[in-house]
Amino acid sequence: MQQLQILVLHGPNLNLLGVRERSIYGVLTLEDINAALKNHSAGLHSHLECQQHNSEGAMVEAIHKALGTKDGIVINAGAYTHTSVAIRDALSGVNLPVVEVHLSNIYQRESFRHHSYIAPIALGQISGFGADSYRLGLEALVRYLQGRQTS
Ligand code: DQA
Numbered sequence: 001m002q003q004l005q006i007l008v009l010h011g012p013n014l015n016l017l018g019v020r021e022r023s024i025y026g027v028l029t030l031e032d033i034n035a036a037l038k039n040h041s042a043g044l045h046s047h048l049e050c051q052q053h054n055s056e057g058a059m060v061e062a063i064h065k066a067l068g069t070k071d072g073i074v075i076n077a078g079a080y081t082h083t084s085v086a087i088r089d090a091l092s093g094v095n096l097p098v099v100e101v102h103l104s105n106i107y108q109r110e111s112f113r114h115h116s117y118i119a120p121i122a123l124g125q126i127s128g129f130g131a132d133s134y135r136l137g138l139e140a141l142v143r144y145l146q147g148r149q150t151s
Helices: 030-042 056-066 078-082 085-094 132-150
Strands: 004-010 046-052 072-076 098-102 124-127
Touching (some): 004 030, 004 056, 004 132, 030 046, 046 132, 056 085, 072 132, 098 132, 124 132
Parallel strands (some): 004 046, 004 072, 072 098, 098 124
């Protein structure tokens, strides 16, 4: 089976994981999460590139670079989830399958977090399982892409 190329894109402030609001986001660092995901991806016939950006423009550029080089994207756009038409348009523009993930359950939190600009153009959203949201999101994306390869 062909190895799938996946971009895992983390948005603003996620570089502070392990320090930031630990009661909400847990104690794992971004490096911990990326290392566990990369480990997991080996059994899923997929290769991950993990990137984190604090600025909206850098995220848009990372999404553009995925065109022609990646098969799909797992994205936690952080606060840009709730504000960024530009990131949504970039994802629509490259037209790659996208899974949206969040560590916290955004629907249990402040109302401004209840709206996602990304959800309507994503395959699906996984929210509330801590670092497992990324693992579940990756598995869902890989299953989708493998299903497409064989059909
Ligand atoms: C988050 C939820 C967002 O509302 C918040 O702005 C984040 C992290 C999460 O993973 O739970 O930065 O995307």
